[in-house]
Amino acid sequence: MSEREADVLVLGGGPAGTWAALAAADAGARVVLADKGYCGTSGPTASGGNNLWYVPPDPEARATAVAARFEAGGRLGDRAWMARVVDETYRRVGDLAAWGYPFPSEDGAEVRGSLQGPEYMRRMRRRVHRAGVTILDHHPALRLLVDDRGVAAGASGLARQRDAEPWTVRAAGVVLATGGCAFLSGAFGTNVDTGDGHLMAAELGAELSGMEFSAAYALSPAHGAHTKGLMMQFATYTLGDGTLVDVPDPLGARERIAELLAAGERVFARLDRAPAELREAMRQAQPNYFLPLDKAGIDPFRDRYPVRMVLEGTVRGTGGLRIVGDDCATTVPGLFAAGDVATRELVSGAVSGGGAYNGAWAIASGTFAGRGAARFAAGRGRPHAVPSGGAGPAGGTLDPAAVVAAVQAEVLPLDRNYFRTRDGLRRSLARLDALWRRLSAEGLAGTGRGRLRAREAAALTAHARWAYRAALAREESRGLHRLEDLPLRADLEHRIRVGGLDEPWTVREPPEDPRLAPPPVSRDDAPGALT
Amino acid sequence: MIEVVSAARCVTCDICIRVCPTDVFERGADGVPVIARQGDCQTCFMCEAHCPADALYVAPFADPVPPGSPHADEDVLGAALGEYRRLVGWGGGRTPGSRLDKNHLFTRRLRS
CATH class of the missing domain: 3.90.700.10 (Succinate dehydrogenase/fumarate reductase flavoprotein, catalytic domain)
Structure with missing residues (x-):
């Protein structure tokens, strides 16, 4: 059993996690970064690379870029957030250049609109290491810790290259940067992205948003x-x-x-x-x-x-943990979210963030979340932490591989997920809900490193249920969400929140006039309850 | 998927074991890594990029190759081992591939 203490714990070592770790360390925090795989190769950025939403600080050019993006995203984005992300990305990419990232040149000037994945992430790892951050590779987290008031206080998991030795890091601020969820589809670089962070956060009551935009x-x-x-x-x-x-x-x-x-x-x-x-x-x-x-x-x-x-699910899709503060705070105190684990509706609305927007989001949200967690940690004593969490940590009998296959049967086929129908979604949800009840009642089999596979199976199941519940709640087609022959509806220009594990719920983002707000929570998947 | 670990080239540095994001390798008794969990390989080529000895070959297929495939035959593959490392531009005397990055030409075409 290894035990550590830190001011800030970052879970995930892709771009968002490394930028978060750097920002927290720059703010004076003692930082531990734990990656499920290897910080520097984990995730789709390292293997794929990305273009960047990179706009020099010309007010007119930036206003044009933000306005165009807002419209492209089905008007569900947030223009103030877009402006912040563009600004922070520009600055941080300047830092990358100053640290020696070898950008190409054209006509004697550096061109900074694209990052080659292996080079980028190898350099980010080196930078994080030099900043004094403790990097724990092959340390998947299985659950978050909380203090006696329910504030996030660290995480525990297993060290899969050390005979699955358990580990615990107690921390006064936690950044989730565990990536989106591509349902183990095999899309290169995404198989580490199984929605583990969403599940851990939801076990603490975190809300999600934009999960209907998951059919990427x-x-x-x-x-x-x-x-x-x-x-x-x-x-x-x-x-x-x-x-x-x-x-x-x-x-x-x-x-x-x-x-x-x-x-x-x-x-x-x-x-x-x-x-x-x-x-x-x-x-x-x-x-x-x-x-x-x-x-x-x-x-x-x-x-x-x-x-x-x-x-590519919510890796290139948009949904993820709901963000409620400029510091990328989630709805769980002490828990911050960066990169693809967070909703990217703020910059992408209803459409895919693709590489460029998600790449910028990872850089900017990582920076915001790292700073935010460091600030939160500075104002808090070292918490007394206890484990939280449900499905997964305890052993059981269900075969995780069979659970994964059952979830994939609902979400991978184009005629179920890309081209959605209300009947199809309801049938899938009935099967997925039954699956969740079984894995809650019977538990998932696996010992040692097999606990990780069990946890991933639970995370995929939860993710699919949120995605399809949110999809049923949006009775139109918008961006990545294509529902039968239902066209876009101007009166549905709002976001949809989703959450819960045993009893999933959806609710529309309250409109500005609270007298027009619907009842706060719907505990059934009938979309009529929402409109 | 990863198909070849060349015992002749391997310098038993364990780097591939460390860097594989999905933990596919195990250290063999002789120090040469073995492909212990091929089913977890996501064909991301990261091990091939990081191997300093060009001892690895990741086949381009999402599934294992059948017995007898040239993609699992080190002698046939020859210079194909370490190809991605060459493209990324890592190793002595090479230019980082990122210096040659031309993505801007293609994103620009889409905007125009």
Whole structure:
């Protein structure tokens, strides 16, 4: 049993977690960062890299960028937050450059709009280490700790490369940066993102928001799971017999491709619209898109290759823990959220944050949350901490792999999640609710490092239930949420909160005039109760 | 998925065991890592990028290759081992791949 104390504990070592750790350390806090995998390679940023929402401090350019983003996000974003995120991202990327990140140059000037994942995250790890942060790799957290008033006070878990030795870190402020949830779909880099943080937070009563915007899928070559979208601007799509797939524009092809794949068609891509003189630059921009094609012996400019759609859930989707303060505070005192574990509605509204917006959000929200947790910790004595948490920590009999497969059967298929219907959602929820009751009653099997798999299975189940409950509560199509043939409705321009474990609930974000607010809580999934 | 750990090239530094985000490797009795949990591999290529000896090969497939596949045959693969490390630009005398980053050309095209 290893025991540590810290001012701030950061769970997760991707971009949001590392920026949070740096910000907390800069504020004078003693920081421990625990990653489920390895800080520097964990998560989709390290393996994928991302573009950045990077806008220089020209007031007009920034106002234009924010206004455009607000509209693109189905008007569910928050313009003040967008402005803060743009501003903080700009500053922090300047720090990265000052620390020596090797940006490319064009016409003698550095271009700072993109980060190559392995380089970025290797440097972030080094920076965090030099800031005096204690890094614990392969230390998945299984539950949060609370003090006797319910304030977050640390976490405990297991050290999976030390015979699953239990660990505990008591801390006066906790930052969750555990990533979104891609339901173990295999989309590269996302299999560490199983929604563990959402579950731990929900066990303390945390609220979530935007979970209906969770049907993010991305195109990948069928043989792999390399979900990179940018190069698809040069794609021509064809069916098995060679028939051209007519799409409005190659980047907007996703919905048409999804329809065809959902109908059982095979769809092929070829990047034959790429001008010859750009092809080398394409490889330099995204080596990790071309490497798996090269290795498979496919020349993507010449050969047709089959594609598939891989679920990226709330990694590229929008939903996550609800944020209630400028410091990224959650609804649980002492608990702050950064990166993909937090809702990104503030910057993305109803649409995918893709790489650029999520990348900026990770940097900015990590910085806000790290500072916030350090400030919170400074005003608080070392807490007396006790474990919290339910499903998972205790052993049982259900097979976690069977639970994962059962959840995946509800959320991976395009005809259940990408193209949603009210009946389909209700049927899925009935099965998922039954699954949750079983795993609560019977517990999940597994000892030692198997406890992590049990915990992940519980987290996936909870995540799917929140996503589909929120989806039923939004009787329209907006952004990532496509519901039957229901079009966008102007009167539904509000966010939807969701929460709870044994009794999930949804409620619409209160409108500004409280006299128009609906009853505070709906404990049933009938959407009629909300409108 | 990870398919090859070259015992001939491996310098038993344990780096791949440490850096794999999904904890796929275990240290073998002779110090050479073994692929202990291939099913957990997410084909992210991070081990291949971090291996200082170019001793690893991650096949491009999301599922294990069948017996007899050239993607599990070190002799056939040859220079393919460590390919991602070369692209990332890590290792003596190499330029970081990020210096050659051209994403701005393609995001700019979308905006125009």
